[in-house]
Each structure stands twice: as structure tokens, then as C-alpha cells.
Amino acid sequence: MITRRQLIKTGMAGSVVLLAAGFLASPQPDLPAASQGRLVFLQAADAQIIRSLAPVMLGMAGLALDDIVRGVDVAIAHLLPAVQQELRQLFDLLGNRWARRWLAGVHSPWAQATPDELAAFLQRWQQSPLLLLRSGFQALHALINAAWFGNPASWSALGYQQPQQVMGLLP
Amino acid sequence: MSLPDPVADGVASGWRVLDGAAQTQDLQLSCDVLIIGTGAGGGMTAEVLAQAGLDVLMVEEGALRTSRDFRLLEAKAYPELYQESASRKTADKAINILQGRTVGGSTTVNWTSAFRTPPETLAWWGERYGLQGLNPQAMAPWFDLAEARLGIADWQTDPNPNNSVLERGCQALGLKHGRIRRNVRGCWNLGYCGMGCATNAKQSMLVTTIPGALQHRAGLLARARVDRLLPAADGKTLQGAEGSLLAADGHGLTGRKFAVRARHVVLAAGAIGSPAILLRSQLGGAQVGRRTFLHPVVVSGAVMPQRIEAYNGAPQTVYSDHFMHTQPLDGPLGYKLEVPPVHPLLMGVTLSGFGAASAGLMQQLPHLQVVLALLRDGFHPDSQGGQVRLRQDGSPELDYPLNDVLWDGVRRSWLTMAELQFAAGARQVQVLHEQADLQSSWKATRAQILQLPLKPLLARVVSAHVMGGAAMSSQPEEGVVDEYGRHWQLRNLSIIDGSVFPTSIGANPQLSIYAFALRAAHHLRDALNRG
Numbered sequence: 001m002i003t004r005r006q007l008i009k010t011g012m013a014g015s016v017v018l019l020a021a022g023f024l025a026s027p028q029p030d031l032p033a034a035s036q037g038r039l040v041f042l043q044a045a046d047a048q049i050i051r052s053l054a055p056v057m058l059g060m061a062g063l064a065l066d067d068i069v070r071g072v073d074v075a076i077a078h079l080l081p082a083v084q085q086e087l088r089q090l091f092d093l094l095g096n097r098w099a100r101r102w103l104a105g106v107h108s109p110w111a112q113a114t115p116d117e118l119a120a121f122l123q124r125w126q127q128s129p130l131l132l133l134r135s136g137f138q139a140l141h142a143l144i145n146a147a148w149f150g151n152p153a154s155w156s157a158l159g160y161q162q163p164q165q166v167m168g169l170l171p
Numbered sequence: 172m173s174l175p176d177p178v179a180d181g182v183a184s185g186w187r188v189l190d191g192a193a194q195t196q197d198l199q200l201s202c203d204v205l206i207i208g209t210g211a212g213g214g215m216t217a218e219v220l221a222q223a224g225l226d227v228l229m230v231e232e233g234a235l236r237t238s239r240d241f242r243l244l245e246a247k248a249y250p251e252l253y254q255e256s257a258s259r260k261t262a263d264k265a266i267n268i269l270q271g272r273t274v275g276g277s278t279t280v281n282w283t284s285a286f287r288t289p290p291e292t293l294a295w296w297g298e299r300y301g302l303q304g305l306n307p308q309a310m311a312p313w314f315d316l317a318e319a320r321l322g323i324a325d326w327q328t329d330p331n332p333n334n335s336v337l338e339r340g341c342q343a344l345g346l347k348h349g350r351i352r353r354n355v356r357g358c359w360n361l362g363y364c365g366m367g368c369a370t371n372a373k374q375s376m377l378v379t380t381i382p383g384a385l386q387h388r389a390g391l392l393a394r395a396r397v398d399r400l401l402p403a404a405d406g407k408t409l410q411g412a413e414g415s416l417l418a419a420d421g422h423g424l425t426g427r428k429f430a431v432r433a434r435h436v437v438l439a440a441g442a443i444g445s446p447a448i449l450l451r452s453q454l455g456g457a458q459v460g461r462r463t464f465l466h467p468v469v470v471s472g473a474v475m476p477q478r479i480e481a482y483n484g485a486p487q488t489v490y491s492d493h494f495m496h497t498q499p500l501d502g503p504l505g506y507k508l509e510v511p512p513v514h515p516l517l518m519g520v521t522l523s524g525f526g527a528a529s530a531g532l533m534q535q536l537p538h539l540q541v542v543l544a545l546l547r548d549g550f551h552p553d554s555q556g557g558q559v560r561l562r563q564d565g566s567p568e569l570d571y572p573l574n575d576v577l578w579d580g581v582r583r584s585w586l587t588m589a590e591l592q593f594a595a596g597a598r599q600v601q602v603l604h605e606q607a608d609l610q611s612s613w614k615a616t617r618a619q620i621l622q623l624p625l626k627p628l629l630a631r632v633v634s635a636h637v638m639g640g641a642a643m644s645s646q647p648e649e650g651v652v653d654e655y656g657r658h659w660q661l662r663n664l665s666i667i668d669g670s671v672f673p674t675s676i677g678a679n680p681q682l683s684i685y686a687f688a689l690r691a692a693h694h695l696r697d698a699l700n701r702g
Contacts, residue, residue: 059530150246
């Protein structure tokens with residue numbers, strides 16, 4: 001069982017990573033992908049990260065990636081400024097080529113990374129001894145899942161539908 | 172034919188309702204009683220005081236959404252009706268908190284489970300905190316009153332298959348269990364309580380006491396966030412409160428401010444919101460925000476051979492308190508077993524794992540059965556809950572460290588849930604943990620659970636019950652308010668919401684808040700009408 005002391009140590013290690021991320025995160029971003037239309041929070045490079053990760057996160061091919069990107073953007077737009085700031089740091093970090101390579105362990109730019117490489121990254125962060133990296137995975141997991149399963153286009157594959165006896169009575 | 176919306180009709184008929192987003196100038200308001208927050212505490216208090224002829228003003232951070240806005244759509248409901256889009260998290264992000272943020276507060280989105288405060292909880296408050304006035308006999312009339320007001324009664328319809336599995340599992344293992352009473356009138360048994368009740372069957376504050384107060388000339392200001400309480404020069408009373416009007420998106424600031432002068436202030440912003448307002452006001456002393464409890468919840472999913480459709484039907488109708496009574500109240504944490512409704516967005520977000528494995532589970536959604544265990548925190552000496560604090564921008568954050576005594580309860584309750592699901596005929600079971608996967612036998616699941624590392628953000632932990640942080644006490648230095656919610660230092664401030672509970676409740680808390688609020692509000696009404 002994890003002790004309080006270990007927890008504090010992990011938390012501190014997490015802060016060190018975040019600090020390092022601050023230094024890494026400004027220069028030399030990967031080239032931005034093609035523009036996504038009107039997005040509120042996500043920048044083109046962030047949108048590419050979501051496009052690359054969503055099929056691996058969801059374990060599905062042929063997804064409506066534009067819808068997922070828009071869904072993630074809308075979800076973030078509804079979060080508190082303090083939480084948005086943390087997500088900005090996360091995307092800036094992942095968008096930086098050095099951090100992508102050394103912290104995420106993804107060698108190719110996001111648009112070219114293979115599914116295996118992306119899955120290995122997700123698994124590393126999911127299972128990381130560092131709380132901060134685990135929370136990075138969880139943020140991506142929640143955003144991508146919310147964007148897809150909140151979209152009625154995902155429902156038929158699940159065998160889910162809203163109760164028909166009431167839907168016709170709604171305004 | 173379309174469904175009626177009596178609250179929207181009431182607003183159209185001339186109720187005193189202001190939308191902060193629509194104001195083109197700053198607002199200066201005055202009233203007898205300012206009520207901050209419109210959930211279980213604020214809603215109940217508003218009706219009692221308005222019916223007594225007092226001039227009541229309710230101020231709510233969330234928007235006024237009514238049944239016509241409730242479309243059984245998660246992607247619409249969560250951003251509109253919940254704190255932080257239903258993704259509010261503790262400081263280390265290990266616990267996801269579901270909490271309402273709309274007129275009616277969490278009562279607008281809760282799952283309609285109504286339990287009286289367990290007698291052992293009230294007895295403990297008497298013994299440990301000197302709150303003998305809240306004993307079960309003294310509280311009984313207030314529970315009666317709340318139940319009558321909100322139609323709380325036995326649920327006569329059969330449990331849905333998701334709840335039936337819990338019942339069958341309890342029967343198979345010989346665990347004590349029961350049926351859950353619900354605050355509904357004319358319920359359609361749809362299962363979408365968490366997205367706001369489209370048929371107005373749920374007797375939330377939104378459709379009961381708030382209209383009751385508005386019919387008695389109370390006012391309501393929605394999309395208005397209280398920034399701070401305003402102390403008078405004597406330091407012993409409040410003049411009122413001031414705050415910011417929120418834009419139509421519910422979060423942005425319009426730049427317009429509001430100020431309210433009031434004879435009496437009732438803080439009812441919930442167990443994170445109320446301590447936060449005290450902290451932003453630099454009022455209240457060292458106890459504010461301490462011992463905030465969550466009933467941390469862990470989850471186990473099962474694939475059943477038959478269709479379950481856990482998204483259809485009244486969400487919570489069966490429970491088991493068996494493991495609330497197998498150890499001393501202040502011993503290893505007891506837990507209550509219930510089931511959650513299972514809708515695609517919340518399930519997708521809550522499931523552990525990623526990729527093909529979680530896709531496989533999601534594609535079996537109609538066969539998924541889910542049990543949850545709600546841990547009773549705040550009784551064991553090592554279960555001290557969390558601390559509400561402020562971020563630099565003044566927004567609240569709950570720091571709730573997960574420690575050994577909680578993790579012990581997590582593992583025991585996973586074992587119970589998995590065994591129960593297999594006993595009820597599950598084909599496969601998986602507890603929600605990032606290193607767990609579907610197992611086909613109780614023996615294999617048990618072996619896996621015993622070796623899962625207990626770490627934040629590996630084990631999935633959630634909460635829908637925030638309690639404490641401004642505790643009642645019998646002595647001023649030991650808490651924030653007395654047993655009627657009266658603030659120990661500020662004579663015209665009451666706190667009437669879930670934040671006054673000195674421990675967690677040990678059951679879904681809405682009825683505990685209603686009963687406490689009715690008692691506190693009647694006491695306040697008499698005091699104000701005398702003065």
C-alpha cells in the first residue's frame with residue numbers, strides 16, 4: 001500500500017516534471033496540422049494530438065475525428081479557467097517535440113506516429129509512477145471519451161437509444 | 172402534445188426572477204433574508220421563510236433551467252447543470268465529484284434516493300460532538316415534514332434489471348438489503364434523473380419549494396456568483412453580500428456586479444461552495460473547510476448474459492447496508508451498496524482502460540451491470556476527510572488525500588461487489604482500476620483484486636455526496652455553527668446545507684439536508700418574526 005510519505009514524494013517528483021515541462025514547452029513546437037475550423041480552446045497542433053490519439057484511446061477505426069476534436073474543444077471551453085490553464089500546459093507539453101520524444105516517448109510527430117507507438121505512450125502514462133503523468137493520461141481519456149460517447153453518432157454501435165416514449169414529447 | 176413546464180409558466184406569469192446574464196447595469200438589492208444557493212438547504216429554507224411573510228431573495232450561481240431544457244442528453248446536461256461540467260475533481264484529481272450547479276442545485280440532477288439519516292450517525296453526533304438535540308426522536312417530525320412535502324414514499328414499481336441484479340446478489344450471499352424510497356410524484360420510470368427530470372416528476376427544489384417561495388413574493392437572481400460576505404463595522408454581523416453577474420455561457424463575467432443588503436444571510440452554497448465563500452470573505456475561523464467528506468465511491472462492472480439496459484428505469488431502487496454494520500462505526504470503513512444509472516458518456520469517462528478492451532466493454536453496454544460501494548468517511552480516527560481551499564483566482568478546490576484506511580475499504584468493497592455480481596449470474600466482472608481486466612470467475616477476480624496496487628488515478632474513485640466543511644458543534648471553538656446552523660461569531664449568518672454535517676451521513680444525503688434545513692429554517696423564522 002502506498003504511504004502518505006510515498007504520496008508526497010510522488011507529488012514532488014510530479015512538480016519537478018511540470019517545472020521541466022515549463023522550460024521545454026515553449027520553443028520548437030511541431031509544425032501545426034491543417035486548421036480545424038472554428039475552435040475555441042484547441043489550437044491546430046492540439047487538434048492533431050486529439051486526432052492521432054482518439055482512435056487508439058477508443059479502440060475504434062473510422063471515427064468522425066472532426067466531431068471528436070470539436071467535442072473536446074467544447075468540453076474544455078466549459079471548464080474552469082484554472083483547469084483550462086492546466087490543460088494548456090498539457091497540450092503545450094505534448095506539442096513540444098523534445099517533450100513528445102523524451103517525456104511521452106513518441107518519436108515521430110503526432111500525425112505520423114504509429115498506433116503501436118501511441119498505445120505505448122498512453123499505457124506508459126496510464127501506469128506511470130508519477131501522479132502527474134497519470135493525471136495527463138486521465139485528462140486525455142476523459143476528454144476523448146466524453147467527446148465521442150456524448151455524440152449521438154456513437155450510440156448505434158453501443159446498442160443504446162434514448163427512451164422513445166418520451167423523446168417525441170420534448171420541445 | 173408536449174410536456175408541461177410549470178416553472179417556466181410561473182416565470183412568465185410574473186414571478187420575481189432575474190437572470191444575471193441579462194442585466195445591463197450593476198444591481199443593488201435589499202431583502203429581509205438573503206439565501207445564497209438554491210439546493211436542498213437553500214430551497215427548503217426559502218419556502219419556510221417566504222411563507223412566513225419574510226422578504227426572501229435567493230441568489231444562485233447556476234442558471235435557471237426548467238423541464239423544457241432537459242432533453243435526456245448527457246452532452247447538454249453536464250455542462251449546463253453540473254459543477255465544472257460534471258468533472259469537478261479533488262486536488263490530486265483522484266476523485267471525480269458530481270455536484271449540481273443550477274437552480275435547485277444537486278436536487279435537480281440527483282437520482283432521487285431518499286434515506287433518513289441513519290440513527291447511528293445521529294447518535295454518534297450526540298456522543299462525539301455534543302449535538303444531542305439532533306437525536307432520532309427529535310428529528311423524526313422533520314423527516315416526516317420533508318417526506319410529506321416532497322412525496323417521499325416507497326417505490327411501488329419493480330426495480331429495473333440493474334437494481335434487480337443487486338437484489339439477487341444480496342439474496343444469494345445472504346446480505347441484508349432493502350428498497351429505496353424516492354422523492355417522485357407520477358414518475359415515468361425513465362432513468363434520466365441525472366440529466367434533469369423532463370416530466371417534472373422528481374420532487375426537486377426546482378419544482379417544489381422554490382416555486383413555493385416565488386409564489387410568496389420571494390425573488391430569485393440566477394447566474395450570479397457571490398464573491399464575498401460583507402461584515403458590518405462591529406465585526407459581529409453581516410451587512411449582506413456582493414458578487415459578480417455571470418454571462419450566458421454560465422462562466423464568463425459580464426463585468427456587472429451585484430450587492431445585496433440583508434437583515435439575515437443564509438449560506439447554502441453546498442459543502443464546497445459555502446466554505447469557499449467564507450474563505451473568500453476571510454471569515455469563519457480555523458475550522459472552515461476542514462473535515463469535508465465525500466462518501467468515496469468505487470465501482471464494479473459486470474457483463475450479464477441477459478439485457479440489463481441500465482440506462483432505462485428508475486436509477487436507484489435497491490440498496491444494501493449489510494457492510495455498514497459488520498464492524499464498529501469508527502472501525503474499518505463501512506460501505507453501502509447501490510447501483511448507478513449507466514449512460515454512454517459517463518460510462519465512457521468512468522471506465523478504466525483504453526483501446527480495444529474498453530471498446531469491447533462499451534459495445535456490450537446493454538448487458539452491462541454496475542454496482543457501486545459508497546464508503547462511510549469521517550468516523551474512523553484516520554478518516555478526516557479533505558480540506559476546501561482557494562486557488563489563486565478564488566475558485567475552490569478540495570484537497571482530499573486517499574489514505575490507508577480508505578484503501579482498505581476500497582479493496583474490501585471491490586471483493587464484495589465482484590462476488591455479488593457472480594452470485595447474481597454475471598458472465599464476467601471487472602472492478603474499475605487501470606490494471607484490472609474482465610475476469611470470468613469469482614476466483615480469478617478475487618485473485619486480481621488482491622494484487623491491485625491501491626494508488627490515486629489507478630483505482631477509479633468518484634463521489635456524488637459532498638458533506639462537511641462548516642461543521643455544527645456544541646462549543647464555538649470546535650466548529651463553525653450551532654445545531655441550528657447559526658454561525659458562532661456572526662449573529663445574522665446561518666449556514667443551512669450539507670456543509671454543517673460533522674461527519675459523512677452514511678447514506679445518500681438529500682433527506683438529511685432537507686430535515687436539518689426545515690428544523691433550522693423554522694427556528695430562524697421564529698427568531699426573525701420575534702425580532
